[in-house]
Amino acid sequence: MSVDFEQITRQALALPDDARARLADQLAESLDPLEDAGMRAAWMAESNRRIEEIRSGKVKPIPGEEALARVRARFTR
16 A cells, blocks of 8 residues: 555544545445445435534534443433
8 A cells, every 4th residue: 555544544534524424434335335325325415414413503512422421321220
């Protein structure tokens, strides 16, 4: 491989959110291709909708550890 993995990673992480989401989608697709193009389009639309909700302030993201703690608390009651 002529381009270093770490270099690619740094460049990918420097992309804007929407570009990183598209890249992640393409990488995931290359590992486990979705058979249905409609399903792929639906997931892309959902991803874009969620990004827009965060950017607009309609939805406030929470850290992953906090989200996991909330889920664990619900299921250990």
